Amino acid sequence: DGGITQSPKYLFRKEGQNVTLSCEQNLNHDAMYWYRQDPGQGLRLIYYSQIVNDFQKGDIAEGYSVSREKKESFPLTVTSAQKNPTAFYLCASNTYNEQFFGPGTRLTVL
Amino acid sequence: QKEVEQNSGPLSVPEGAIASLNCTYSDRVSQSFFWYRQYSGKSPELIMSIYSNGDKEDGRFTAQLNKASQYVSLLIRDSQPSDSATYLCAVNVMGSQGNLIFGKGTKLSVKP
Numbered sequence: 001d002g003g004i005t006q007s008p009k010y011l012f013r014k015e016g017q018n019v020t021l022s023c024e025q026n027l028n029h030d031a032m033y034w035y036r037q038d039p040g041q042g043l044r045l046i047y048y049s050q051i052v053n054d055f056q057k058g059d060i061a062e063g064y065s066v067s068r069e070k071k072e073s074f075p076l077t078v079t080s081a082q083k084n085p086t087a088f089y090l091c092a093s094n095t096y097n098e099q100f101f102g103p104g105t106r107l108t109v110l
Numbered sequence: 111q112k113e114v115e116q117n118s119g120p121l122s123v124p125e126g127a128i129a130s131l132n133c134t135y136s137d138r139v140s141q142s143f144f145w146y147r148q149y150s151g152k153s154p155e156l157i158m159s160i161y162s163n164g165d166k167e168d169g170r171f172t173a174q175l176n177k178a179s180q181y182v183s184l185l186i187r188d189s190q191p192s193d194s195a196t197y198l199c200a201v202n203v204m205g206s207q208g209n210l211i212f213g214k215g216t217k218l219s220v221k222p
Contacts, residue, residue, distance in 0.1 A: 031208050040118070042198065042214040043154075050207055090153055094208040097142045097161075099200075101153040 003027065004102035006091050011107045013078070013085065021076045021105045023091030031094035032074040036060060036087045043090065049074055078107065085109055112137045114201050116213035124221050129186040131216050133199030136180070142202035143175055143182045148215065149195045158184060189220045 004025045013019045023032065031050050035043040045058030049068040063082025068074055078085045086109045091102040113136040123129045131145075142161055146154035160166045160173040160182065172185040182201075186193055196215040203209040 033209075040214070042114075043212040045209070048209060097202065097208065098144070098156060098159055099208065099210055100156060101146075104153045 004091060004093055004100060006089075006102040006105050008105060009103065011105055013107060013109050015109065016080045018077055018079050019107070021078065021089055021091075021107070023074045023076065023102060024072055025074075025091075025093045025102075026072060027093060027095065027100070028071070029093035029095050030071070032068070033092040033094070033099070034058075034064070034066065034074070034076045035090045035092065037090060038087050046076065046089075112201075112203065112211050114199055114211050114213040116197075116199050116216045118214060119217040120219050121216055122219045122221060123189050125189060125191060127189050127220075129189045129193065129218055129220070131184040131186075131197050131199075131218065133182045133184075133213055134180055135182070135199075135201045135211075137201065137204065137211075138177075138180060139204045140201045141204065143173070144200040144210065145171075145173060145182075145184045146198040146200060146212075147193075147195045148198055154198055186218075189218075191220045191222050194218055194220045 007022045033048045034046040047066040049055035065077045089105045092099050115134045145158040147157050148154040158173040160175045166173045170187045174183045196217045198215045199213040200210040
C-alpha cells in the first residue's frame with residue numbers, strides 16, 4: 001500500500017525530554033512537511049523539505065529540529081526548548097500541487 | 111501576512127440539504143486551492159482541488175472559485191450525517207513549490 005505513516009500514534013513526554021516523531025512515505029514524493037495543530041486552530045508549518053539533505057524553517061520552527069537523510073523519511077524532534085509542545089503533529093508530502101497527510105501523532109507533555 | 115479566512119461555525123444543516131462553506135484569501139496571485147475534510151481526532155483528507163475560475167464538480171461536492179473576488183467555496187449537496195466534520199480551506203504560496211496556507215476550518219454538523 002502506498003501512503004504516509006507516522007509513529008507513534010500517541011506520545012507522552014516529560015518536561016525537559018527530547019522526543020522524535022517518525023514520518024515515512026513510499027509515494028516517491030520529493031517534498032515533505034511537518035505541521036502542528038492545536039484545538040480550534042488551523043495547521044501551522046514547522047519545517048519543510050523539498051529535496052534530500054535540505055530543509056527550511058516554517059512559521060513556528062523554534063524548539064523543533066528535522067533531518068532529511070532519505071527521500072522516504074522526515075523525522076521531527078521536539079526539543080526541551082519547545083515550551084508548549086502538547087499538540088497534534090501532522091506530516092504531509094506533496095505530488096505536484098496536491099498535499100497528502102499521514103495519520104498524525106498526538107503529543108502530550110506530562 | 112498571507113491569510114486564509116473561514117467562518118469557524120458550527121454550520122448546522124439538516125440531512126439532505128445543501129451545505130455551503132466559504133473561504134477568502136489575501137494573496138491575489140495564488141493559483142491553487144484545496145478543500146480538506148477532517149474528522150474529529152483524524153488527519154485532514156483532500157477532497158477537492160480547483161485551479162481555474164468557475165465550478166468543479168465531484169460527486170456531491172462542488173468547488174467554486176472566483177479569483178477576482180479572492181473567494182473559494184465548497185458546496186455539499188444531499189448532506190449526510192457522515193459529512194459532519196471540519197472543512198479546511200488551503201491556498202498555495204506562490205514561489206514555494208507546494209507550500210500551503212490553511213484556514214482554521216469550518217465545523218459542519220449535519221442533523222438527521
